[in-house]
Amino acid sequence: MNSIQPFPSPLTTPTGTRASRGLGLVVFLGMVLLTLLGLFFTDEDVVQGSTVRLMYIHVPTAWVAYLAFIVTAVASAMYMWGKQHSLTFDRIAGASAEVGVIFMGLSLVTGSLWGRLTWGTYWQWDPRLTTTVFLFVTYVGYLAVRDLGGSHQQRAKRSGVVALLAVLEIPLVHFSVVLWRSLHQEASVLQPNGNVTMDGLMLFTLLFGVAVFTLLFAWMVLHRQRVLTLADAIDDGGLEAALQERRSEAN
Amino acid sequence: MALNDDALNLTPREAVPTAQSVRSQKRRWKPALLLVAILVFGGVVVTKFLSSAIDYYCNVDEVGVRSGCEGTRRLRVQGAVDEGSLKKAAGMTIFSMSFNKKTLDVRYDGDPGGVFQECIPVVAHGRMVNGVFLSDRIEVKHSNAYSTENKDRIDKAEAAACSLPKL
Numbered sequence: 001m002n003s004i005q006p007f008p009s010p011l012t013t014p015t016g017t018r019a020s021r022g023l024g025l026v027v028f029l030g031m032v033l034l035t036l037l038g039l040f041f042t043d044e045d046v047v048q049g050s051t052v053r054l055m056y057i058h059v060p061t062a063w064v065a066y067l068a069f070i071v072t073a074v075a076s077a078m079y080m081w082g083k084q085h086s087l088t089f090d091r092i093a094g095a096s097a098e099v100g101v102i103f104m105g106l107s108l109v110t111g112s113l114w115g116r117l118t119w120g121t122y123w124q125w126d127p128r129l130t131t132t133v134f135l136f137v138t139y140v141g142y143l144a145v146r147d148l149g150g151s152h153q154q155r156a157k158r159s160g161v162v163a164l165l166a167v168l169e170i171p172l173v174h175f176s177v178v179l180w181r182s183l184h185q186e187a188s189v190l191q192p193n194g195n196v197t198m199d200g201l202m203l204f205t206l207l208f209g210v211a212v213f214t215l216l217f218a219w220m221v222l223h224r225q226r227v228l229t230l231a232d233a234i235d236d237g238g239l240e241a242a243l244q245e246r247r248s249e250a251n
Numbered sequence: 252m253a254l255n256d257d258a259l260n261l262t263p264r265e266a267v268p269t270a271q272s273v274r275s276q277k278r279r280w281k282p283a284l285l286l287v288a289i290l291v292f293g294g295v296v297v298t299k300f301l302s303s304a305i306d307y308y309c310n311v312d313e314v315g316v317r318s319g320c321e322g323t324r325r326l327r328v329q330g331a332v333d334e335g336s337l338k339k340a341a342g343m344t345i346f347s348m349s350f351n352k353k354t355l356d357v358r359y360d361g362d363p364g365g366v367f368q369e370c371i372p373v374v375a376h377g378r379m380v381n382g383v384f385l386s387d388r389i390e391v392k393h394s395n396a397y398s399t400e401n402k403d404r405i406d407k408a409e410a411a412a413c414s415l416p417k418l
Contacts, residue, residue: 043399048366052397119390120365125303134296141289147282181307181329183374185395197396 015226023219030212037205045202054114056205060213061107062132066170068100068217069139073167076160087232088225090156093163095224097142099217104136119183127176128184135173138166152232308374312353315379322379329392330355331372344389348373356383363389 016024038056045052072093079089111129112122123129146159172179177186188197189206196203309320311330320326330348337346344359346369357375367373367389377386 045397046399047371048393048397051366055397118366118393120363120367121388121390124307124390125299126307127300127304130296130300130304134293134300137289137293137296141286141293144282144286144289148286149279149282180305183307183390183392185393188395188397191395197394199398202397202399 015223015230020219020222023215023222027212027216027219030208030215034205034209034212037201037208042201042205043199048118051114051117052202054110054117055202056209058107058110058114059206060209061103061110063210064213064217065100065104065107065135066174067214068096068103068221069135069163069167069170071096071221072100072139072142072163076156076163079156080160080164085153085156087152087156088229090152090160091225091228091232092221093156093159094143094146095221095228097139097146097163098224099220101136101139101143103213103217104132104139108132108136124183126183127180128173128182131169131173131176135166135169138169142166152235311348311350311355314355314384325376325378326384327374327376328355328384329372329374332367332369334369337369348375357386358383359386359389363391365391366393367391 034056038053042053042056044050075089075093075096079085079087079093082089111132115124116122142159142162145162146155148155148158150158174187174190176182177184189203191197198206306319308327308329309317311328313320314326314328315322328348330350333347333349333354336348337344339345339362342361344362345357346359347354347356349355357377359375359377363373372392372394374390374392375384375386376388376390377384379385
């Protein structure tokens with residue numbers, strides 16, 4: 001029997017590089033500073049009190065989820081319309097969607113806790129909450145579609161179509177508080193008239209949180225897409241092994 | 252070594268089920284089932300959107316005027332709690348709320364808690380009975396303005412709430 005082409009093992013092939021470890025360190029330090037800013041350096045809101053500190057997690061997680069789903073759509077488009085139909089783009093799309101679903105879930109949980117403390121209820125079927133949960137469910141569906149089987153190219157084409165359709169929900173979610181009557185407040189920073197209705201250090205902490213969470217997203221997607229590359233390589237290795245076995249039987 | 256006829260036979264063989272192939276088939280059912288569950292849940296969410304979210308509340312000035320805000324049905328009504336109207340008596344919270352210069356008297360059985368206070372916008376759930384809105388749930392809407400307490404300002408929360416832009 002011929003020797004089987006070895007394929008990389010996730011146990012022996014690290015997904016980290018010097019650059020990604022450096023990025024991880026920056027994210028860690030950023031998170032420490034964000035915690036200090038959010039819990040100790042910023043003051044309470046004059047109406048909401050300490051509850052406002054949830055904003056420094058809730059808004060960045062929602063932002064990262066939007067960003068992740070946009071990256072998924074862009075990477076899917078690059079796969080579909082790229083000359084080489086590179087699976088790297090498909091794996092970036094998949095990794096980004098996975099991270100986005102995690103952050104969208106975190107945003108829903110932190111929003112629900114914030115809602116309990118201010119609105120007096122964990123959940124209401126208001127426009128923002130309903131469209132957000134629909135977006136979350138859509139991307140869980142996207143991940144299920146990726147796992148339906150078939151070749152890597154089939155997976156990439158199938159999930160690429162879903163990604164390009166699903167991303168259209170994001171404007172609907174973001175502008176739901178303007179389009180319909182919502183319990184959720186309107187945007188404080190990205191207002192259509194450009195106004196910012198937030199005090200200085202609060203605004204700085206919020207924007208710092210958005211920056212740190214964005215770097216965390218980049219770090220997570222970097223590693224996850226490398227893991228997906230290894231998983232695909234293992235699948236390909238299994239196929240190659242089967243072909244080698246069949247060939248060896250003929251000899 | 253020369254290839255014989257058998258070696259060139261490319262007819263697909265009948266697959267012999269192995270533990271791995273059985274596992275693989277089982278694995279494909281899971282995402283398919285998950286997808287069905289997601290489609291069902293997505294349908295529920297869309298139904299909720301059309302039945303509840305798209306028209307979440309009526310404003311005070313729309314009660315009994317606008318279609319869907321008839322006083323004979325259960326309503327969600329939005330308005331700002333009037334300054335000086337808030338009273339507590341026998342476990343009841345009594346206040347009036349206004350929107351577009353129309354006022355509605357509200358009685359809530361209990362204490363809304365949280366950041367409920369005068370001048371803050373609220374959504375009250377309940378029914379109109381003899382011209383009074385009997386509420387069993389109060390949701391406090393907080394504005395999109397965030398500011399810290401500052402000794403140079405009038406820093407009472409009540410004052411801050413009353414200084415918010417009026418609805």
